[in-house]
Amino acid sequence: MTLDSRLRSNIISLYLVQGLNYLVSFVTFPFLARTLGAEGFGVMNYAFAAIQYGVLFTDFGFNLSATREVAVVRDDPRAAAAVFWRTTWAKTGLMLASFLALLPCTFAIPQWQMNAPVFLASLVYIVSSVFFPIWWFQGFEEMRFASFLTVIARALMLGFLILWVSGPQDVVLAVLLQAAPAMLAGVLWWASGWGVARPQWVKPGRAEIVTSLKASWPLFLSSVATNLYTTSTTVLLGFFAPAAEVGFFAAANKLTYTAQGLIGPLVQATYPRIAQLAVHDRKGALALINKSFSAQGGVGLLLTVILAAGAPWIVPLLLGKGMAGAVSAQMWLAAVILIGALSFVYGLQTLLPFGEERYYSRVLVIAGFLNVGLLFVCLPLANTAVTAAQVVVAVEAYILAAFWWRARKIHREIAQS
Numbered sequence: 001m002t003l004d005s006r007l008r009s010n011i012i013s014l015y016l017v018q019g020l021n022y023l024v025s026f027v028t029f030p031f032l033a034r035t036l037g038a039e040g041f042g043v044m045n046y047a048f049a050a051i052q053y054g055v056l057f058t059d060f061g062f063n064l065s066a067t068r069e070v071a072v073v074r075d076d077p078r079a080a081a082a083v084f085w086r087t088t089w090a091k092t093g094l095m096l097a098s099f100l101a102l103l104p105c106t107f108a109i110p111q112w113q114m115n116a117p118v119f120l121a122s123l124v125y126i127v128s129s130v131f132f133p134i135w136w137f138q139g140f141e142e143m144r145f146a147s148f149l150t151v152i153a154r155a156l157m158l159g160f161l162i163l164w165v166s167g168p169q170d171v172v173l174a175v176l177l178q179a180a181p182a183m184l185a186g187v188l189w190w191a192s193g194w195g196v197a198r199p200q201w202v203k204p205g206r207a208e209i210v211t212s213l214k215a216s217w218p219l220f221l222s223s224v225a226t227n228l229y230t231t232s233t234t235v236l237l238g239f240f241a242p243a244a245e246v247g248f249f250a251a252a253n254k255l256t257y258t259a260q261g262l263i264g265p266l267v268q269a270t271y272p273r274i275a276q277l278a279v280h281d282r283k284g285a286l287a288l289i290n291k292s293f294s295a296q297g298g299v300g301l302l303l304t305v306i307l308a309a310g311a312p313w314i315v316p317l318l319l320g321k322g323m324a325g326a327v328s329a330q331m332w333l334a335a336v337i338l339i340g341a342l343s344f345v346y347g348l349q350t351l352l353p354f355g356e357e358r359y360y361s362r363v364l365v366i367a368g369f370l371n372v373g374l375l376f377v378c379l380p381l382a383n384t385a386v387t388a389a390q391v392v393v394a395v396e397a398y399i400l401a402a403f404w405w406r407a408r409k410i411h412r413e414i415a416q417s
Helices: 005-059 062-073 077-108 116-122 124-131 134-139 143-164 168-192 206-228 231-240 243-260 264-280 282-319 321-333 335-351 357-378 385-416
Strands: none
Touching: 005 077, 005 116, 005 124, 005 143, 005 168, 005 206, 005 231, 005 243, 005 282, 005 321, 062 077, 062 134, 062 206, 062 264, 077 116, 077 124, 077 134, 077 206, 116 124, 116 168, 124 168, 134 143, 134 264, 143 168, 143 264, 206 231, 206 357, 231 243, 231 357, 231 385, 243 282, 243 321, 243 335, 243 385, 264 282, 264 335, 282 321, 282 335, 282 385, 321 335, 321 385, 335 357, 335 385, 357 385
């Protein structure tokens, strides 16, 4: 199977936009690490990780389930609009529930109360997750437009970030300026309908919203589990380790996932196409999955080698000598890029399009509890960024093995049919 012009154009456009996004990231991320210092950077990322529980609950798996629904009915404007509005109303209700849960926590948990202004500012991330419907663009295979809107917004905010943030005392402002781009991108889209037209109004019924929530439930569980072995690592490290160690881990983790972002456009472009082919052309879907394995695996291996071998030079060069404590953690976390690239192939791009949501969710639920359990055992013994990084790599390896075990059966059945 060859990539058609639309899919090829989508991938190329995404990489062009990703290039612009990286230019912004490689200014923003090192600037904040240097300006805020290990402790300020640690507090900011601790708050961000904690508030992600609210973002996670608000998303409720819709970024995958709604994307798939839109991809299937996108040629029917009214059906697509119905998906949009019932999803948006559901996310709005979940956003309000998240606020009601997180506001009391901010003043009840001692570690949060110490930095309450930072945690309150981080709540803007929850609002932006509703206001800018990234899943709508992805369902139409128009991620290049969504990414371009986000890059424009980030570039506009970057100047203010550099101008106004001058030290650790400006952590709250740094949080607000980083949360603002998604809100601004949403304003631009709602005002213009650029990229993908705004949907016509279709009033969602309560039963439709409930049905939508039920359909997303397995994916929400998998997202909760994913959070347990991703952002929850930062939160738990914050309970056991000094803010500086949190800053070292957050810096290494951020650099890892920034590099892994180079694989993102391939996943974003192919997932909706694979989901569509899985319904109408299973062999075509398998062929595209195999191409994704080669492309994502190759890029993932290259990035892992570069980041692991170059960490002693890359970390001080980008983040400053004050972040030298992140080097060892970075060398461990580099492996996550390759492992994650292959996990996308076997999990997101194979199991979900072929109806294996429950197995996918079970794997991630087990991984989440495994991660939390290992952290509670290991961090009291060695409360360092390296310990957290080692646990993350071990859990990611388990996920890859579990996804591969089930995906190989799907691949074999399609090949023999």
